[in-house]
Amino acid sequence: MDLPLDFLFRLDLTPPSENVSQRICVICRFVLMPLAVFVFLAYKYWKTQITIDAVEKFLRMQNMLVPMRYAYTNIIAITGHFRDKLGQGGYGTVYKGVLLPGEIHVAVKMLGNSNCNGEEFISEVATIGKIHHVNVVRLIGFCSEENIRALIYEFMPRGSLDKYIFSSEKTFSWDKLNEIALGIARGLNYLHHGCDMQIVHFDIKPHNILLDSNFVPKVADFGLAKLFPRDDSFVPLSAMRGTIGYIAPEMVSRSFGIISSKSDVYSFGMLLLEMTGGRRNADPHAGSSSQAYYPSLVYRQLSQGDANRISEGVDMHELEKKLCIIGLWCIQMKPQDRPTMSEVIEMLEAGVDGIQMPPRPYFCDEEGDSSYSTISELDTIEE
Helix, strand or coil: CCCCCHHHCCCCCHHHHHHHHHHHHHHHHHHHHHHHHHHHHHHHHCCCCCCHHHHHHHHHHHHHHCCCCCHHHHHHHCCCCCHHHHECCCCEEEEEEEEECCCEEEEEEEEEECCHHHHHHHHHHHHHHHCCCCEECCCEEEEHHHHHHHEEEECCCEECCCCHHCCCCCCCCCCHHHHHHHHEEEEHHHHHHHEEEEECCCCHHHHHHEEECCCCCEECCCCCCCCEECCCCCCCCCHHCCCCCCHHHHHHCHHCCCCHHHHHHHHHHHHHHHHHHHCCEEECCCCCHHEEHHHHHHHHHHHHHCCEEHHHHHHHHCCHHHHHHHHHHHHHCCCCHCCCHHHHHHHCCCHHHHHHCCHHHCCCCCCCCCCCHHHEEEEEEEC
C-alpha cells in the first residue's frame, strides 16, 4: 500500500536514547526548576518570618518593660471621663480607671503644673518604668500631650497605709506591722541601691505607702522623684521636696549635713514611729508640749537615763519596742548617724535583744518642754 509522502515526514525516526534525554530535559525545565524556585522562595519566606517573629517578641517584651504611651483621649476613656476620684495630693488628682482588653484596674494620676518639658518627662518615665520590685508600685503607662501630663499605675485595692495606722481600731497585729515595715524598707532599699540610677524619694509618709489585696506594702509616688547616679551622694537643693513632719533636717539647713538617700531614712523613721504609736508624730492638739512630739515621748519611755539601756518596766510588746528603737535610730539628726536602708532591713529581721538604744535624738530633750516648738520651727518649709 502506498503511503502519502508527508506521512513519512511525520514519523518520529529519533533513536530511543535521544527521546529519553529530551523527556528528562522537559521534566527538569517545566517541573524540577519551578519546584526548586518554590522551595527556595519558601525557605526565604520561612527565615524572614522567623526574624519578624523574633523582632515582634522583642518588641512585646520591651512593651512589658517600658511604660506605654497613651493619648489624652485614651486617658478619658480609661477613667470614664474622670468619674471615680480616688484622692488628691500635692502633685495632682488620682482617678480609678480600667485598661481594655482584660479590664485591668489602674490608678491614673493627672499631674498638676509640671516643670519639665515633654522630652524630659518621657525620658524620666521610660527610666522609672523599668523598675520592677514587689514593694514598689509599678508604672504601667503615661500621657504627655502639650501641657497635659499623666501617670498610670497599677491599682492598689487596699488604699494607703494612713487610713489603717491612724484608725481608732487596731487593724494590724505587731507581726503584721513588722512585716509591712520590712516591705517598705525593702522597697526603699531597692530604689536607693537596686537600680542603675539611684532614686531618692524625698516624700516618704503613710499616704505614699499603698497596700495590695494581701496588704503587701508598695512605695508609691516616686514617679517624679529626681534621678541621680548611684555614686553621687550629693543632691541639689532644686530636687528638694517633702511633707511637714517627715522632712529630714538637712532638707531645711545644710548645717545638719548633705541631702542624700539618708533623707529617706529619716522619713522612714518618722513613719515607723507613727505605725507603732498609731498617732501622728507632731500633734498640735496634745494637752502639753511634752506629749505633743511623739518621738520624744517614746524615747523617755524606753530609756531610764542610760541611753544604751531599754527600760524593763515599760509595758510594750517586743516587736513594738523593736520598731520604736529602729525608728529612733533612723531620725538621728546627722545623716551619718542614721543607718542605711539595708542596715534597717537587718535590724527589722533581727530580734529586739540585738538592738541597742540610739543616742538621744536632738529634739528629744530630757524635760520635753521645747520638743514640739522646736520641730515646728524646723518644719516651716513649704510642702
